[in-house]
Amino acid sequence: MNVLLIGSGGREHALAWKIAASPVLAKLYCAPGNPGIASVAECVALDPAKHGEIVAFCKENAIDFVVVGPEAPLVAGIADDLRAAGISVFGPSKAAARLEGSKGFTKDLCARFNIPTGAYQRFTQAEAAKAYIRQQGAPIVVKADGLAAGKGVVVAFKVQEALDAVDACFDGAFGGAGAEVVVEEYLDGEEASFFCLCDGKTALPFGTAQDHKRVGDGDTGANTGGMGAYSPAPVMTQDIIDCTMRELIEPTMRGMAEIGAPFSGVLFAGLMITKDGPKLIEYNTRFGDPETQVLMLRLKDDVLLLLKAAADGALDQMSVRWNDDPALTVVMAARGYPAAPEKGSVIRGVDAAAENEAVEIFHAGTATKNGELVANGGRVLNVTASGKTVQEAQDAAYAAIARIDWPEGFYRHDIGWRAIAREKGDAL
Incomplete structure (x- = not known):
């Protein structure tokens, strides 16, 4: 199978790394990719916003399947344009991607189909x-x-x-x-990320994780795209997963089909686990970043076959197996992130840092300049590790970071603190 992966971040590097291991893969391209992705795929200088160029590339290169990483092309309707050209694609239609593209749309859907979420109002x-x-x-x-x-x-x-x-x-x-703004009730509890692969009819649970949104240690400072994550999320017990499927995911799938926008792709539910059970904070219609990095490290099965089954409407025939060992990723960000990250600083020691078999380093915002790796974004590297415990995975990730020479970078020092506290039996 010839595959085109769209995107250029850490999420896409993790997906490319896992797709590249598939025995059914013939050739993997990534548009536009990054220096890390270039180690497992052929990067092509295509703009994901130019749908016509993407379609033309697929036809010229006999692409059998397209996987869309980031949200912006999905919200802009790239999956519709690919399907109209007869090209198989993993990702929701423009109408279904409104679940991420408009928070107000999602809150209205929750109200209509009785999906637990915080009270809200919309304002212009x-x-x-x-x-x-x-x-x-x-x-x-x-x-x-x-x-x-x-x-x-x-x-x-x-x-x-x-x-x-x-x-x-x-x-x-x-x-x-x-x-337009949505003003909503503050929900008290513990946040978690829950993923499902969807084909318009079936929703197949696809792992749990916990992100760290605040930029600073101790969950302080500005909200970011995510400073680190681990999987699985201990707060997502089987009872909570069952409740989430029954009260949130399944009504959402029925509701989207009822309004004429059946959902196909990955449904990423940002949840708050409250004293009254799980409530929806928001939906995303693509894989999470940095959650994908830890999910791909734990996934036993062929991700390419799973994504293709979602695109083909065949998820009812699939199952998902996971490695029991937890995985953890730490984001190394450029100084100034999230407000105004500084670009261009040189990063050394990444290959040495990845020598531990338990460690994978995914590139999120890198480029090459004069033969050297440089920072080219806010979130730059995802130092990812697995271990028998979250503590062990955390130790491996931070040991790898210690080998990276990048004075202009920074990171949180406490990724995984909730899970580690649980491992130690400490009260949260």
């Missing part, structure tokens, strides 16, 4: 949003409605923070994504 005017915030009080959550690269969410513990967040959205801090 700042003053109305502010009046609602003053009425509700803090803590409260303000979200830009559209895609904001993981940065359009403010969890405000003071009313003024929420009012400032509304101003930021309507003043253009997130571009068109902030033309």
Whole structure:
């Protein structure tokens, strides 16, 4: 099978690494890719936003299957354009990708189909949003409605923070994504990430993870796209998984089919596990980043066959097997992230850091310049490791980081702290 993977981040490097191991793979291309992906795939200089060029490349290179990594092309309808050209693709239609492309759409779907989530209101005017915030009080959550690269969410513990967040959205801090805001109830509990492969009819559970959104140790500082993750998430017990499937995923699948937008691809539920059970924080319609990195390390089965089954409507014939050993990934980010990351600094020692068999280093925002590896984004490297325990995986990841020579990079020092506390029997 000739495969084209679309994207250039750590999520795509992890997917490429796993797809490359498939015995049914003939040739793997990645558009546009990165220096890490280039070790397992042929990178091609295509812009994912130019759907016509992607379709033409697929036809010229006898591509059998396309896997779309990032959310922006999906929300823009790339899967529809590929399917219209007769090309098999893993990813939802433009109509179904609204589950990620519009937070308001998803909240309305939850209300219509009785899916547990926080109370909310949608606003297109700042003053109305502010009046609602003053009425509700803090803590409260303000979200830009559209895609904001993981940065359009403010969890405000003071009313003024929420009012400032509304101003930021309507003043253009997130571009068109902030033309509408969703103000919603603050949910108290423990966050977790839950994934399902979907084919429009069947939803197949595809692992759990826990992300670390705050930029600083101790879950402090600004929200980011994610500073690290581990899998599985201990809070996602089998009872919680069963409840999530019954009360969230299955009603969502039925609801999307009912409104004429059946969901095919990966459904990524950001959950809050509250005292009343799991509630939806948000849906994403692509694999999580950095959660994919730990999921791919743990997956026993051929990911290419699983993704193709989702595209072909054949998930009812599939199952998923996992390695029992947990995996953990630490994001190394460029100084200034998430606000204004500094690009161009030289990174050395990555190959030496990956010499441990338990370690894989996925490139998230790198480039090559004058024969050297340089930072080319906010989140730059994902240092990923497995172990018999989360503590062991954490030790391996941080030992690898210690071998990387990159003074301009930074990272959190406490990735996995919740799971490690549970392993030690400490109260959370």
